[in-house]
Amino acid sequence: MTTANIDATLTALRALLGDRLSTGPSVLDQHSHDEAHTAPARPDAVAFPDTAEEVSQILKICSDHKCPVIPYGIGSSLEGHIVPVHGGITVDTSRMNKVLDIHESDLDAVVEPGVTRTQLNDALRATGLMFTVDPGADATLGGMAATRASGTNTVRYGTMADNVLALEVVLPDGQIIQTGSRARKSSTGYDLTRLFVGSEGTLGIITRLTVKLYGQPEHIAAATCAFPDIASAVDTVILAIQTGLPLARIELLDEVQMQGMNVYNPDLGLPEVPHLFLEFHGTEAGVAEQVASFEEIVHDNGGSDFQWATKTEDRNRLWQARHTAYYAGKALRKGCEGVVTDCCVPISALAECIAKTKDLIAESGLIAPLVGHVGDGNFHLLILIDPNDPQEAERAARLAEGVNDLALRFGGTVSGEHGVGLGKRKYLPREHGAAYGLMTTLKRAIDPDNIMNPGKLVTLN
Template sequence: MSNTHIEATIAALRDILGDRLSTGSSILDQHSHDEAYTTPVLPDAVAFPETTEEVSLILKVCSQHGCPVVPYGVGSSLEGHIVPVQGGITVDTSRMNRVLQINESDLDAVVEPGVTRVQLNEELRATGLMFTVDPGADASLGGMAATRASGTNTVRYGTMADNVLALEVVLPDGQIIETGSRARKSSTGYDLTHLFVGSEGTLGIITKLTVKLRGQPEHVAAATCAFPDIASAVDTVILAIQMGLPMARIELLDEVQMKGMNIYNPDMGLPEVPHLFLEFHGSEAGVAEQVESFASLVEEHGGSDFKWATRTEDRNRLWQARHNAYYAGKALRPGCEGLVTDCCVPISALAGCIARTKEVIAQSGLIAPLVGHVGDGNFHLLILVDPENADEMERAKALANQVNMLALEFGGTVSGEHGVGLGKRKYLAEEHGAAYALMATLKKAIDPGNIMNPGKLVTLN
């Protein structure tokens, strides 16, 4: 894009937004990267709209000038999703942060995209309801929908794809559309809502979401248990799922990750062997029955050190430790950076895929702790590297590539929840085959000027 066009775009947007269009160096730097280890690229300007109408005007101006547009939530994505690789305008939706409706009887809420999951749950506290998608970071709901986020509660409550009923979206030409409704099901037309969920900002900007809510459980119990090996832990989970035990959370941490957990959380003191962290929701009697059933499965598979936590503060401490697994992993090698990758396979293939993953980690000579949402077949590696060491970086990238290809070999996907962004795009043709070309066709139809987050998700000729 020429300097003349970007200058004209910025001038037109400044007339609309005033000082809510920033070209300040610190703001540009903040919006040049996310949490991924990707090369930062500065946008030309950052817009801070406060209404859907302002988003529409921004996109009309950018469409007119052929200016790239990158939607931005809070910058917590993990694959370079929001890096403005072609410059242009970053649209930061953080000021669109109102909870518009809480419909207690219908168990749904209508929110603007800048509302974060913690903010929504704070507003729901007095209602006895909760929003369940929990990716760890306090991400914005707009960003979570755009990346089809999930998290530790997915095994029971589902991903964002399962919890978004309707959207308001501004298309690249500025047109405002509504997809879906507050009804729990519909048989009318294409499922446009779920076209935009997971589209990573390449088709439009989400400006309103209707999301499902759930009742807060009467009773909650959490636990940790140790296993002699990963296969035993995974087999325990598979059998529990086959028995229909309604687990709310079930997380796997390997022996390397547990060593980091003990370093980062000195009072944890758990054995440095594979562990499951789990949680059950329900009535007091129901949870007690679930606990008893699961404990017997743990014993059958050689598990030990079964420790339960029912007090809120103890549960919070346990799950805070799990959510801090990234920092705990980095504690294994102070001063390092982490190259993060995730993949997902059918749960029956999980133990085999992890075993092969462990082999390629050993061959790489790198440290790479592993955690996983084991009930979903989803696991993550944190590959620890010295960013100044070119050889290590190449080995880390090669290791991530091997893990992605293993996921496909085992019938899975190269990302269960982190998404595509810049980091995973090269694998999509391999994973989706002819369907990948259809994605490009859809992109061209909706965004013929290729202004929406260009260079991500699909490649246009």
């Protein structure tokens, strides 16, 4: 992009937004990176719109000048999704943060993209309803939809793809469209809502979402249990799912991650062996029945050291410890940086895939704690490296590539949760084959000038 083009773009945007267009160094630095281990790159400016109409005007201006546009939620993504590798204008939707409607009878809510999951659940507290997608970070719902986020509750309640009913989206030329409706199903036309959920800001900017809600369960029980090895823990999960137990959460933490958990959470005091963290939802009698069935499966697979938590404060303490797993892992090596990767495989292949991943970790000579949403076949590595040692960075990159290769060989995907961003784009042709060409065709049709988050997901020549 030429200097003349960016100058003309900034002049027009200042006329529209005034001081809500920032070129301040600290603001540009904040929007130059996410949580990924990728090189930062500053945008030329950051726009802070208040309405969908302003987003539309911003995109019309940027389209006229062929200026790159990077949508931004809160910056918690993990694959360099929001790094403006070609400069341009970052559109920060944090001011668009209203919960617009809560339809209690229909179990849905309409929100702006800057609403966070915690904010929505706070607004729902008096209704007896809850929003269930929980990626760990207090991410914005717009960003969660754009990256097709999921989390610990996915095994019971699904991902963002399962929980977004409708969207308002501003296209690259500034046109505002509506996809989907508040109806729970439809047989009309292409499913455009699912096209934009997971598009990572490469097709447009989400400015409104209609999301599903669920009733808060009458009774909740959480627990941890220990296993002699990862295979036993995974076999327990597979059998529990096959027998129809309605697990609400089921998380695997390996022995290395458990070491970090105890360092970071000194009061946790759990054995440093593979663990499952789990949760059941339902009536009190139903949960008791589920727990009894699960305990029997655990014992048959060599599990032990059950610690149950039914009080709210005890459950919150347990899941807060799980949500801080990233920092707990980093506690194993002072001054380190973390290279994060994830993959997802058919659940029947999970134990073998993790075993081979463990072999790759040992070959690398690096510390890499492992956690997983094992009910979905999804697991994550946090590869710890010395930020001043290029050789360690290279070894970490080879380890991540090895894990991605394993996932594809086992019939899985190179990301079940984190998305593509900058980090995993090179794997898409191999994973999707000819369908990747169709993604390119769709990108070119919707964004012919390639202004929407260029360099991500799909590359246009």
